[in-house]
Amino acid sequence: MLGWEFPPFISGGLGTACYGLTKAMNRMGIHITFVLPKSVQSQYATHVKLLNPSSRNASSSFRIDELKNVEFRTIESDLKPYATPESYQQRIEDTIRRKRLAHGGKAESTLGLESDYGSDLYNEIHRYAALAVELARDEDFDIIHAHDWMTYPAGIASAAITGKPLIVHVHSTEFDRSGEHVNQMVYDIERQGMQRADKVIAVSHFTRSIIIGRYGISGDKVEVVHNGVERNGNGDWSLAETGIRSDEKIVLFLGRITMQKGPEYFLYAAKKVLEVMSNVKFVMAGSGDMMHRAIELAAELGIGHKVLFTGFLRGQDVQKIYKMADLYVMPSVSEPFGIAPLEALDNDVPVIISKQSGVSEVLLHALKVDFWDVNEIANKVVAVLKYPPLQMTLKSHGNFEVRKLRWRDSAEKCARIYQDMLVTAWEGDQTVGL
Amino acid sequence: MPSVCFYFQVHQPLRLRHYTVFDNNHEYFDDFKNGSVCRKVANKCYLPANRLLLDLIRKFDGRFKVAYSVTGVLLEQLQRYSPEVLSTFDALAETGCVEFLGETYYHSLSFLYSRREFLAQIEKHTDVIKHLFGQTPKVFRNTELIYNNELAALIEAMGQFDGIITEGADHILGDRSPDFLYRPKNCRHLKLLLKNYSLSDDIAFRFSNRDWPEWPLTAEKFAGWINDVNGNGNVVNLFMDYETFGEHQWEDTGIFDFVKHMPEKILAHPDNNFKTPSEVVEAFHPVDTVDVPHIISWADTERDLSAWLGNAMQSNAIHELYRLERQVKNSQDPEILSDWRKLQASDHFYYMCTKYFADGDVHKYFNPYDSPYDSYINFMNVLDNLQSRCGETAKENKSFNLSPAAESAGLQPIC
Numbered sequence: 001m002l003g004w005e006f007p008p009f010i011s012g013g014l015g016t017a018c019y020g021l022t023k024a025m026n027r028m029g030i031h032i033t034f035v036l037p038k039s040v041q042s043q044y045a046t047h048v049k050l051l052n053p054s055s056r057n058a059s060s061s062f063r064i065d066e067l068k069n070v071e072f073r074t075i076e077s078d079l080k081p082y083a084t085p086e087s088y089q090q091r092i093e094d095t096i097r098r099k100r101l102a103h104g105g106k107a108e109s110t111l112g113l114e115s116d117y118g119s120d121l122y123n124e125i126h127r128y129a130a131l132a133v134e135l136a137r138d139e140d141f142d143i144i145h146a147h148d149w150m151t152y153p154a155g156i157a158s159a160a161i162t163g164k165p166l167i168v169h170v171h172s173t174e175f176d177r178s179g180e181h182v183n184q185m186v187y188d189i190e191r192q193g194m195q196r197a198d199k200v201i202a203v204s205h206f207t208r209s210i211i212i213g214r215y216g217i218s219g220d221k222v223e224v225v226h227n228g229v230e231r232n233g234n235g236d237w238s239l240a241e242t243g244i245r246s247d248e249k250i251v252l253f254l255g256r257i258t259m260q261k262g263p264e265y266f267l268y269a270a271k272k273v274l275e276v277m278s279n280v281k282f283v284m285a286g287s288g289d290m291m292h293r294a295i296e297l298a299a300e301l302g303i304g305h306k307v308l309f310t311g312f313l314r315g316q317d318v319q320k321i322y323k324m325a326d327l328y329v330m331p332s333v334s335e336p337f338g339i340a341p342l343e344a345l346d347n348d349v350p351v352i353i354s355k356q357s358g359v360s361e362v363l364l365h366a367l368k369v370d371f372w373d374v375n376e377i378a379n380k381v382v383a384v385l386k387y388p389p390l391q392m393t394l395k396s397h398g399n400f401e402v403r404k405l406r407w408r409d410s411a412e413k414c415a416r417i418y419q420d421m422l423v424t425a426w427e428g429d430q431t432v433g434l
Numbered sequence: 435m436p437s438v439c440f441y442f443q444v445h446q447p448l449r450l451r452h453y454t455v456f457d458n459n460h461e462y463f464d465d466f467k468n469g470s471v472c473r474k475v476a477n478k479c480y481l482p483a484n485r486l487l488l489d490l491i492r493k494f495d496g497r498f499k500v501a502y503s504v505t506g507v508l509l510e511q512l513q514r515y516s517p518e519v520l521s522t523f524d525a526l527a528e529t530g531c532v533e534f535l536g537e538t539y540y541h542s543l544s545f546l547y548s549r550r551e552f553l554a555q556i557e558k559h560t561d562v563i564k565h566l567f568g569q570t571p572k573v574f575r576n577t578e579l580i581y582n583n584e585l586a587a588l589i590e591a592m593g594q595f596d597g598i599i600t601e602g603a604d605h606i607l608g609d610r611s612p613d614f615l616y617r618p619k620n621c622r623h624l625k626l627l628l629k630n631y632s633l634s635d636d637i638a639f640r641f642s643n644r645d646w647p648e649w650p651l652t653a654e655k656f657a658g659w660i661n662d663v664n665g666n667g668n669v670v671n672l673f674m675d676y677e678t679f680g681e682h683q684w685e686d687t688g689i690f691d692f693v694k695h696m697p698e699k700i701l702a703h704p705d706n707n708f709k710t711p712s713e714v715v716e717a718f719h720p721v722d723t724v725d726v727p728h729i730i731s732w733a734d735t736e737r738d739l740s741a742w743l744g745n746a747m748q749s750n751a752i753h754e755l756y757r758l759e760r761q762v763k764n765s766q767d768p769e770i771l772s773d774w775r776k777l778q779a780s781d782h783f784y785y786m787c788t789k790y791f792a793d794g795d796v797h798k799y800f801n802p803y804d805s806p807y808d809s810y811i812n813f814m815n816v817l818d819n820l821q822s823r824c825g826e827t828a829k830e831n832k833s834f835n836l837s838p839a840a841e842s843a844g845l846q847p848i849c
Binding site (some may be wrong): 367376386393 | 454455456745746747749750788804805807808810811814815
């Protein structure tokens, strides 16, 4: 598997999805080599143990205790999920500046660094691809499974070298991330990956239709495998620890604060809710390129004192925020799947989700809205906060429903797709042999 | 010598329009949707079915008979959106072969929450049936065939009715057959007619089901099943929604052809005949007493109240609704009273049912909402507004305190 993030080093749903899927496949006894760009940053707390941590080679290997059948291979690379070419350039420059300072600004280290790191995202993706091919040569495997666009060139190259079948797994598309302001380079990479793949896995029918409609891929080739949810068992937090008064209701936005997630609709709806209710706080948990805009907007709307920004949360802090929340709102403009609502339900928090999301295909016991319908979002928020029987019914039915969405089912569906492809590949070989 | 007794339930709810917490007007009902559904059902079902039955009654010269229970809320809608249906009902009433049953005007569950309101709605319904069709209902059916001993006692005490109808549920009958008349426990006069759900559902639900081994159901085959009752029963009670004809079972399933040929095939056996519920009550003696201490209904396989009151939202919504009774009546505002009563229709609570929600079955088919949650939110927003109106009028009438007599005066028909 070619991926680019894995817990605990995650910044969004992709890592969570890769983890859930890999873990379930591990249980089924499928052997996986998981190739990751190495961007281990020590400020993140870790809850999984890394064995044989990195040597200084371009690729290094480690294992995680709970995943016996998974070998992790990391590639020295600075790939990060949700990067854009522009933000990547910025980050490279920052890194170079930092390293330069650390080395006392000596000219030779600067030169050295420039050969270590690709000068732009495009080069970096291809460097990742080249290293992945090196790796692929040495490894024994049957299928190449690439998660999202940054790994597609690596997938294509590895498939070309080894002749193994390629699956690209689409967790999001450029249209979800950027609306109509599509980055042509990213789009081209995505389309090429989908075209060259033997099978495309989409995380929802919503995404499948984008793949068919916007990328011109034949529907026969595109399968839907919905995500599951990892059951965490509820942490034991009391409200006292949170510093929020018990008579105040908490409405939660949890996700990257980017155009895709619709943070402004959350705030417009908050404004409307506050017209008819006062004992409500709106918590925006997450970070992203629209964070400053969101803070400004809250102030412009005159609800700054009612909106709290927590920054990016992980691990126990996420559990804690769910424990506090009375309601979770996901007003995504375009959400290929959306695991967070499932986690919210798993934590007994009822959810309002946008109809423009993959998760609305699998959830019945959720309130559904069009992301742009601010009035209706506010109407539903008020109803949940005002009528305990509604909250209770959504919670109990939703929690029950979420238990049926297991990663095991997603893994089994992937395994069936693998099986089909291997049979096809084998038959193909036979024909060639004859 | 089984008699065949048909009774058709005729009802369309008044659907609410999308009403948010930010709305503040008194237009709760979706006139456009209600009008278009009413006209659609009139064209697909009420008009063709009424005409067909009228033809059959004339053809068999008084030997083919049926009964209807038409709710007040539908009669109001027909008056407004499809008056030609009313004139065909009137023509049916004139034949003398059609009986109209009594029920609550608003298709409500008021029996469970307010006896005073329940009796007022029966009276209002009786008045409108008298006014439109010149008959005083003598047989009572409660909304959704909800029934228990207490209901029978209450209806008997009214003095108006000779018979009452409910579901022939297995668990109240044991090994007894629904094809006889029974006596409700603790009643001396009232007789109980029980729905033969097996034969009724063959028409209402299974008629067009190609996976059903008996498909296609012909009039001849069905008449054969009626003949089989000969010697084992006095009356086969076939009770179903009138919308079965043309709406639940579309015309192209052959349902109208089935009805067209059925009387002839049934009457082909000399021992068979058709009777209206009142004639059945007149003709037969009760064979046994039926004891129903717990409430039953005709819904789903459970035959209980769970389709309307099964979850926390449903029970909350209906409790809040009936909690307003005094406030509504104290307001002395006929519009508030009428809106409050229209909100009592069982349909509003049915839409909030989460049972089977996942299966996308019959519950979904009849539901104008995307989800039970949406329907609850909408209903509660409307109720909230209604309550605020009561408050306003109460302030205006502060000096005036209502006597019980005046209160019941507020219960007069307000068509």
